[in-house]
Amino acid sequence: MAAEREPPPLGDGKPTDFEDLEDGEDLFTSTVSTLESSPSSPEPASLPAEDISANSNGPKPTEVVLDDDREDLFAEATEEVSLDSPEREPILSSEPSPAVTPVTPTTLIAPRIESKSMSAPVIFDRSREEIEEEANGDIFDIEIGVSDPEKVGDGMNAYMAYRVTTKTSLSMFSKSEFSVKRRFSDFLGLHSKLASKYLHVGYIVPPAPEKSIVGMTKVKVGKEDSSSTEFVEKRRAALERYLQRTVKHPTLLQDPDLRQFLESSELPRAVNTQALSGAGILRMVNKAADAVNKMTIKMNESDAVRWFEEKQQQFENLDQQLRKLHVSVEALVCHRKELSANTAAFAKSAAMLGNSEDHTALSRALSQLAEVEEKIDQLHQEQAFADFYMFSELLSDYIRLIAAVKGVFDHRMKCWQKWEDAQITLLKKREAEAKMMVANKPDKIQQAKNEIREWEAKVQQGERDFEQISKTIRKEVGRFEKERVKDFKTVIIKYLESLVQTQQQLIKYWEAFLPEAKAIA
Amino acid sequence: MMEGLDDGPDFLSEEDRGLKAINVNLQSDAALQVDISDALSERDKVKFTVHTKSSLPNFKQNEFSVVRQHEEFIWLHDSFVENEDYAGYIIPPAPPRPDFDASREKLQKLGEGEGSMTKEEFTKMKQELEAEYLAIFKKTVAMHEVFLCRVAAHPILRRDLNFHVFLEYNQDLSVRGKNKKEKLEDFFKNMVKSADGVIVSGVKDVDDFFEHERTFLLEYHNRVKDASAKSDRMTRSHKSAADDYNRIGSSLYALGTQDSTDICKFFLKVSELFDKTRKIEARVSADEDLKLSDLLKYYLRESQAAKDLLYRRSRSLVDYENANKALDKARAKNKDVLQAETSQQLCCQKFEKISESAKQELIDFKTRRVAAFRKNLVELAELELKHAKGNLQLLQNCLAVLNGDT
Secondary structure: OOOOOOOOOOOOOOOOHHHHHHHHHHHHHHOOOOOOOOOOOOHHHHHHHHHHHHOOOOOOHHHHHHHHHHHHHHHOOOOOOOOOOOOOOOOOOOOOOOOOOOOOHHHHHHHHHHHHHHHOHHHHHHHHHHHHHHHHHHHOOEEEEEEEEEEEOOHHHOEEEEEEEEEEOOOOOOOOEEEEEEEHHHHHHHHHHHHHHHHHHOOOOOOOOOOOHHHHHHHHHOOOOHHHHHHHHHHHHHHHHHHHHHHHOHHHHOOHHHHHHHHOOOOOOOOOHHHHOHHHHHHHHHHHHHHHHHOOOOOOOOHHHHHHHHHHHHHHHHHHHHHHHHHHHHHHHHHHHHHHHHHHHHHHHHHHHHHHOOOHHHHHHHHHHHHHHHHHHHHHHHHHHHHHHHHHHHHHHHHHHHHHHHHHHHHHHHHHHHHHHHHHHHHHHHHHHHHHHHHOOHHHHHHHHHHHHHHHHHHHHHHHHHHHHHHHHHHHHHHHHHHHHHHHHHHHHHHHHHHHHHHHHHHHHHHHHHHHHHOOO | OOOOEEOOOOOOOHHHHHHHOOOOOOOOOOOEEEEEEEEEEOOOOEEEEEEEEEOOOOOOOOEEEEEEEHHHHHHHHHHHHHOHHHOOOOOOOOOOOOOOHHHHHHHHHHHHHHHHOOHHHHHHHHHHHHHHHHHHHHHHHHHHHHHHHHHHHOOOHHHOHHHHHHHHOOOOOOOOOOOHHHHHHHHHHHHHHHHHHHHHHOOOOOOHHHHHHHHHHHHHHHHHHHHHHHHHHHHHHHHHHHHHHHHHHHHHHHHHHHOOOOHHHHHHHHHHHHHHHHHHHHHHHHHHHHHHHHHHHHHHHHHHHHHHHHHHHHHHHHHHHHHHHHHHHHHHHOOOHHHHHHHHHHHHHHHHHHHHHHHHHHHHHHHHHHHHHHHHHHHHHHHHHHHHHHHHHHHHHHHHHHHHHO
């Protein structure tokens, strides 16, 4: 198969990056030399490529070995292999830096393997289970913390640097505990790389936190007020949650870009972060989605299809509900902050009143009341933080995650469309061939036959891709749902515990006040 | 929509009686007992049923009831204020006008927005708004009642003829609200009064007691005003937060019923929690409003009435001093001496009378104030504790269930 294929003419002039990528993928498996020049890229990974080219359809026992060896493969650091493929264009980053390449063939090989073994489910399942087992076994063995925001530089060129600390016992990392300094655009760069590699094959890549011009400008300008510290803290927490979600994903965890992000002390600056921002990518995804929705897509009625339609509808509903809930929770945060401010104002006022009251015992009681209210104001403030950081941010994270999920579903649509288009084109080519046969033009017939072969392969590829992405999505959605349930339960329970604490404190304060009030004689 | 909201005879719950008890030590003796036994809310007015029990010979019967409206209360109050004989007393502050506008507006908005929310949400919000309306209604009744009880408890004011007419005359008193001209007159009168008050307050008082009281009351009044406003804002924020709990509960419920995973039970339980905890938070806000905000508002009005008393006394002092000066002048010129003498005597008597009763009134004011604050602060603390404990219980139960399930 590798020999037959030639890069298909990108004649349709589709501007979207993902189209290019899909065509580019095929190249990688066929040529050993197209290994990415990344330090952690294992050279023995060429092994799977060769196996694949040899066995187009049947699984081989070697594949099982491969899966077991994957961990080891990744652990070996090998020398760089230069990459030289004219077809591939750096998609989102304009820098020629070798680290910033859109696709890593090594990780793409994983889906390849799975698609090849589709016809032999037994072995495939075993291998997949093994991968998952390994992933599950290791998944909880990595902890990420984002801390110590520091302002670097001055004026409009200033930025915040965050310390990213990793604690892990996974063998793929060279150390068990290490930390690096990263800035916000680095996180965006990481996300764009992961998104460009995995979104279009059906993986739900956690979205990065949003950019905020206003917030960042305040920090740059050096405003040292509570709103800019709040902004930095909000961002820090969001970045931490983002990384934690990303490493929880077994496939993403294997990605060398992610590892480089976590480990290497120097990271090339990701430019064009406008395009790289989470919002930017989602916007692209949504635009593509709109385009797809406009096409009338008729798909066969089958269980699988119904599953996808149902799931899409469920996610749509979930999205709406979460948004509604989020609005209410944000209102609660706002009102609680208001309550805290008003309580503080009242406390001061009560203290003044106590001062001017000329009955001594009442005066003292009023002062005590003022103190109680001041403590309660603190309590309200803390509770407002909990409201926000636990409840509200959880909801906004999931609203963005669901957008990513929707994007993945839409990619599947596009994939299907591509397959359909290939089938239509094949039909046209066959018709053309038939015409040539009738007209009896031997050279044109040969060309037609070539084209037919080419398009047959494309149709096959399209079908494979489509089934691949469908399979991946099903797995991803299953994982996502499990994660979602766990996430919500954990966070909400934590939030309720914060409410419990607040009530306990309230009880303490009022119990202390009561005898004072009773002492008024 | 709220026409004819007729409350049963026992609608005055415990808390409302608490409001009456803002003025403790009211001698509700057998001689004269007044209360508002019923109230009716109509579109733009409230009709109070004033019920009197008395053994005094002035009244034709021992027990009787009349129906009065807010304007008639104001008329009664104003008649006290304008009566020169009562210059030496703290006139119980008039009850504020019943104001259902805000509540009515909210109910109307709810009616308009009925199509845009689910049935449960609508019923929930409707119940909430109706409860709010009821609370405002009970408050206004209580405040009118407090006014009457204060009058009935005052040894002098209770004998006032207008008061008896108010209590007994079972037909309309034909008291119309002030028209524009009269309101304008009032406005000017107030301006003059406050300008005068400034002038008069410049006069230093010989009597230490009154001097102290004046400085005290001035400062106290301002601070109570501030505290009352801030307390109001605080309780309102509290109520907004409680309302948010309501919406969060509804959203969680919707999530719970629509979710396909096993988290739906979880959501439903949490939604239930939010519903229940919201009721408690609403009660906290209502109790704070009653025990703290209302207390401060009442003493704002009372301290104003006390200030008015001091003003009247200072005024009479100034008049007395002026009369003295006039007398000296008359004696010097030997013209109209008798006239000046009588005038001076009158002023002197007036001043002394006011001073004497004012002293007692101010002492009573302090006693009442201390007792009211004590009672309300104690009750506030007890209620806050009760609610916090209730909340805690709810939360802990819910957590136990949720942790047990997972």
